[in-house]
Amino acid sequence: MLKTGEYDFKSIEARWHAFWAEKKTFEANIDFNKKKYWVLDMFPYPSGAGLHVGHVEGYTATDIIGRYKRANGFNVLHAMGWDAFGLPAEQHAISTGLHPSINTQNNIDNFRQQMQRIGLGIDWRREVNTTQPKYFRWTQWIFLQLFKHGLAYVDKKPVWWCPELGTVLANEEVIDGKSERGHYPVERRSLLQWVLRITAYGDKLLKGVENLDWPEATKRQQTAWIGRSEGGLIRFKTESGASLEVFTTRPDTFFGVSFIAIAPEHPLLAQLVSADQQTCVQDYCKQVAAKSDLERTDLAKNKTGVFTGTYAIHPLTSERIPIWVSDYILMHHGTGVVMGVPAHDERDFEFAQTYHLPVKQVIQGSEESPLPFCSEGTLVNSGEFSALSTQEARKAILKRLGDAGIGQTTVQYKLHDWLFSRQRYWGEPFPIIWVKETDYKRLEGLKTSPFQEFLPQKPIAYTTSSGTVYAVPLTSKHLPLTLPEVSSYKPNQGATTVLQNADSKWLHVKLNLVTGEILPADGQAEGDWIEGTRETNTMPQWAGSCWYYLRYLSPDFEEGIVDPKEVAYWKTPDIYVGGAEHAVLHLLYARFWHQFLFDLGLLPTSEPFIKLFHPGIILGPDGNKMSKSLGNVVNPNTVIDEYGADSLRLYEMFLGPLEASKPWSLQNVEGVYRFLKKVWREFIDIEGQISKKIGGDTDEPTFEKVLHETIAKVTEDIDNLRFNTAISQLMICVNQMQKAKKITKPSARIFLQLLAPFAPHICEELWERLGEQGSIVDAPWPQFDPSKCIHTEAKYVVQVNGKVRDEISLPMDASQEEVIEAAKRISKVISYLEKGTLVKTIYVPKRLVNFVVR
RNA sequence: GCUUGAGUGGUGAAAUUGGCAAACACGCCAGACUUAGGAUCUGGUGCCGAAAGGUUUAAGGGUUCGAGUCCCUUCUCAAGCACCA
Numbered sequence: 052m053l054k055t056g057e058y059d060f061k062s063i064e065a066r067w068h069a070f071w072a073e074k075k076t077f078e079a080n081i082d083f084n085k086k087k088y089w090v091l092d093m094f095p096y097p098s099g100a101g102l103h104v105g106h107v108e109g110y111t112a113t114d115i116i117g118r119y120k121r122a123n124g125f126n127v128l129h130a131m132g133w134d135a136f137g138l139p140a141e142q143h144a145i146s147t148g149l150h151p152s153i154n155t156q157n158n159i160d161n162f163r164q165q166m167q168r169i170g171l172g173i174d175w176r177r178e179v180n181t182t183q184p185k186y187f188r189w190t191q192w193i194f195l196q197l198f199k200h201g202l203a204y205v206d207k208k209p210v211w212w213c214p215e216l217g218t219v220l221a222n223e224e225v226i227d228g229k230s231e232r233g234h235y236p237v238e239r240r241s242l243l244q245w246v247l248r249i250t251a252y253g254d255k256l257l258k259g260v261e262n263l264d265w266p267e268a269t270k271r272q273q274t275a276w277i278g279r280s281e282g283g284l285i286r287f288k289t290e291s292g293a294s295l296e297v298f299t300t301r302p303d304t305f306f307g308v309s310f311i312a313i314a315p316e317h318p319l320l321a322q323l324v325s326a327d328q329q330t331c332v333q334d335y336c337k338q339v340a341a342k343s344d345l346e347r348t349d350l351a352k353n354k355t356g357v358f359t360g361t362y363a364i365h366p367l368t369s370e371r372i373p374i375w376v377s378d379y380i381l382m383h384h385g386t387g388v389v390m391g392v393p394a395h396d397e398r399d400f401e402f403a404q405t406y407h408l409p410v411k412q413v414i415q416g417s418e419e420s421p422l423p424f425c426s427e428g429t430l431v432n433s434g435e436f437s438a439l440s441t442q443e444a445r446k447a448i449l450k451r452l453g454d455a456g457i458g459q460t461t462v463q464y465k466l467h468d469w470l471f472s473r474q475r476y477w478g479e480p481f482p483i484i485w486v487k488e489t490d491y492k493r494l495e496g497l498k499t500s501p502f503q504e505f506l507p508q509k510p511i512a513y514t515t516s517s518g519t520v521y522a523v524p525l526t527s528k529h530l531p532l533t534l535p536e537v538s539s540y541k542p543n544q545g546a547t548t549v550l551q552n553a554d555s556k557w558l559h560v561k562l563n564l565v566t567g568e569i570l571p572a573d574g575q576a577e578g579d580w581i582e583g584t585r586e587t588n589t590m591p592q593w594a595g596s597c598w599y600y601l602r603y604l605s606p607d608f609e610e611g612i613v614d615p616k617e618v619a620y621w622k623t624p625d626i627y628v629g630g631a632e633h634a635v636l637h638l639l640y641a642r643f644w645h646q647f648l649f650d651l652g653l654l655p656t657s658e659p660f661i662k663l664f665h666p667g668i669i670l671g672p673d674g675n676k677m678s679k680s681l682g683n684v685v686n687p688n689t690v691i692d693e694y695g696a697d698s699l700r701l702y703e704m705f706l707g708p709l710e711a712s713k714p715w716s717l718q719n720v721e722g723v724y725r726f727l728k729k730v731w732r733e734f735i736d737i738e739g740q741i742s743k744k745i746g747g748d749t750d751e752p753t754f755e756k757v758l759h760e761t762i763a764k765v766t767e768d769i770d771n772l773r774f775n776t777a778i779s780q781l782m783i784c785v786n787q788m789q790k791a792k793k794i795t796k797p798s799a800r801i802f803l804q805l806l807a808p809f810a811p812h813i814c815e816e817l818w819e820r821l822g823e824q825g826s827i828v829d830a831p832w833p834q835f836d837p838s839k840c841i842h843t844e845a846k847y848v849v850q851v852n853g854k855v856r857d858e859i860s861l862p863m864d865a866s867q868e869e870v871i872e873a874a875k876r877i878s879k880v881i882s883y884l885e886k887g888t889l890v891k892t893i894y895v896p897k898r899l900v901n902f903v904v905r
Numbered sequence: 906g907c908u909u910g911a912g913u914g915g916u917g918a919a920a921u922u923g924g925c926a927a928a929c930a931c932g933c934c935a936g937a938c939u940u941a942g943g944a945u946c947u948g949g950u951g952c953c954g955a956a957a958g959g960u961u962u963a964a965g966g967g968u969u970c971g972a973g974u975c976c977c978u979u980c981u982c983a984a985g986c987a988c989c990a
Contacts, residue, residue: 271909381990711918780928898925
């Protein structure tokens with residue numbers, strides 16, 4: 052039971068939640084009289100487990116920033132949304148038979164309510180939900196724009212298939228041979244899939260990284276993932292007249308080529324192999340195919356390969372070069388063919404050692420060094436190019452090969468086009484209908500047709516045993532294309548899609564090329580119709596998360612993805628806070644879409660996230676990553692119930708530096724809870740009245756000094772996202788307040804304002820009880836007054852030979868000579884000075900004197 | 906293997922960037938007020954030592970009047986990359 056005058060966080064917090072909602076405190080509107088500040092969180096996937104302590108960490112941080120910026124006169128936008136498509140909701144649907152939207156909506160309601168409970172200052176009018184038709188209508192629209200501009204296509208190629216998840220995955224979603232979600236094994240399958248041409252933006256994505264205010268590690272990761280390498284394409288002719296193209300970044304080593312190696316999957320391999328080598332090459336390829344990707348890329352294993360029986364001719368030396376097949380050559384990198392230069396490449400060296408191939412040194416370092424020698428140097432044994440530096444030779448040799456028409460400079464990316472289709476139900480359906488070739492030609496031939504709105508210059512088509520089909524894009528008028536009901540949410544066997552379980556009235560349609568109407572194929576209709584089949588893949592979860600932040604600006608806007616007036620004012624987020632695990636996923640995909648939308652002229656900026664911050668992971672109390680299986684998951688609700696939301700917020704911010712990963716320890720919650728109770732008692736007496744201590748005429752100088760130091764420290768710390776040290780300074784301030792007999796009301800107010808971004812509920816309550824009008828969030832941030840912090844005396848550390856011997860306090864205006872003289876009079880110092888001779892005196896103003904005695 | 910970070914009390918961590926190491930908390934010890942304390946307050950708390958004093962930032966070396974901070978070597982941990990031609 053609470054006694055009168057005790058800190059009753061439950062009723063306080065409930066009261067202020069209601070107040071903020073009723074007064075629309077956090078609703079943000081365009082205001083040209085104010086500078087804008089947009090804080091953005093990575094929006095959560097609304098899981099059934101509810102809000103996680105990790106969410107609380109990031110969202111509290113942005114809330115503090117938002118409240119602080121607002122107090123500093125900014126017009127602050129802080130919105131929230133739900134990344135609500137995805138597998139868990141679908142798996143729930145499979146087990147319950149209920150539509151995933153039901154479960155999704157329940158989870159969202161729960162998340163929203165939990166966020167409100169921790170007191171986040173969010174403009175809930177702007178809430179975005181990726182699964183709502185009014186949102187994904189525009190996700191589909193953006194896809195159609197990509198389609199129209201030739202950036203979306205279908206391709207049949209080896210892709211990652213995850214049997215457990217029943218879908219294909221993008222390269223970015225496969226980590227160490229396992230799925231990013233769920234860590235299930237994946238395998239290669241050759242499947243027809245939708246792909247986005249992200250490589251067309253490779254250079255822009257790479258260049259843009261340079262100017263971003265992001266953690267260096269994340270920038271490095273993105274740069275490495277895009278993986279630009281400059282080099283040359285060089286064509287070798289085989290003795291039989293076939294032509295093989297290799298990619299190399301080291302054309303300067305061209306005279307050191309002693310073999311050519313080709314990937315086992317290379318389409319030209321079969322034609323290359325000589326008659327007598329057929330069987331052993333085939334056997335080798337079979338062996339390789341049986342290996343998993345993990346086995347194949349295991350660095351520890353020895354290199355293997357088989358001679359194809361064929362030779363290529365070196366274009367400049369006319370030497371015969373044997374062609375080998377080896378699985379250390381990766382089909383998906385470069386051209387899948389490598390010129391082997393054992394003397395100057397580790398892998399080629401290893402291979403040459405195994406099969407006793409010649410090692411020809413063509414580059415010399417400044418000193419004698421063992422082979423393989425892979426750094427820069429001077430060319431030797433390279434004909435006319437000998438004595439050139441490696442840098443010069445790279446250009447010269449490529450130029451020579453270019454002149455001969457057998458080489459060219461080129462740029463190669465590690466980044467591959469983005470595999471964009473999934474075989475699951477709970478995602479955006481593709482707004483595409485497949486039609487016969489003749490019908491597509493008719494559409495192209497028409498003067499006008501609604502279906503030409505997003506028609507690409509180059510048709511997208513694929514061929515199966517039953518003929519070739521062409522992709523017809525739906526029109527803006529058809530959007531949103533909502534998900535059909537299906538007989539089962541379970542994927543079918545193999546690589547077929549869940550949407551194939553939809554009613555044939557949805558799957559098989561007829562289109563009117565003149566009116567733009569779409570009807571079920573079996574319906575009766577007058578006029579000229581063509582038949583088509585709907586695309587049954589769905590988009591990956593990343594589609595919705597690629598542009599959600601833009602929709603916050605105008606969630607109900609009907610004329611486009613974003614209201615131009617809103618985006619002209621708010622532009623891009625001023626800070627983006629979220630996990631580092633998305634470094635090459637969401638953060639890369641979103642940049643791609645944003646740059647594309649910028650190129651369409653829809654956005655004022657080319658980069659979405661100028662400033663990015665990753666909060667560290669909160670580990671379980673046992674120091675391990677929180678997980679259900681370890682049973683170390685902490686639910687923030689239990690802390691709120693027992694200590695209140697303000698304690699939870701303070702606790703998470705006080706744990707350590709925001710960017711560090713740190714273990715949870717409930718014991719420490721007590722510390723911040725005690726602090727809040729102490730604050731409460733400083734303001735409210737046991738009768739529940741404002742403490743008699745508040746309302747003095749003047750402040751004690753010691754308290755006033757600490758208070759102003761606190762203003763300076765908290766201000767600087769929030770600016771630098773150092774919330775842990777800001778809170779410790781607030782603790783120091785209260786401890787000093789406790790010692791003071793009286794404090795003035797203005798000082799009491801200042802303290803509450805400094806604490807308010809961290810613990811908003813208690814501060815609103817005390818603010819009101821002090822008799823202030825309106826919400827504390829609207830009070831302008833206190834200004835630091837340096838004159839309040841002036842020390843009358845300076846404390847000097849006195850050292851002899853760098854060791855502290857004593858300290859002295861002297862007036863601030865004491866001169867160097869006075870300080871040194873005073874230090875020399877210290878008895879301990881005298882004894883040292885008498886024992887030796889004074890060699891040197893170091894004087895640091897207002898800090899220290901050091902006597903060097905020998 | 907490579908790249909990039911990091912390593913400070915029993916614990917989470919601070920340290921105007923080269924100037925009193927351990928702020929602020931947790932925990933622990935002692936005390937006060939209490940019928941009671943899981944409330945609150947006061948004091949103590951890196952290590953060795955009775956004290957004077959000595960000593961301490963993963964280990965070792967260096968630069969400097971002075972190093973947690975800069976340089977070199979080694980070790981450990983974390984993250985990322987991993988046959989990228």
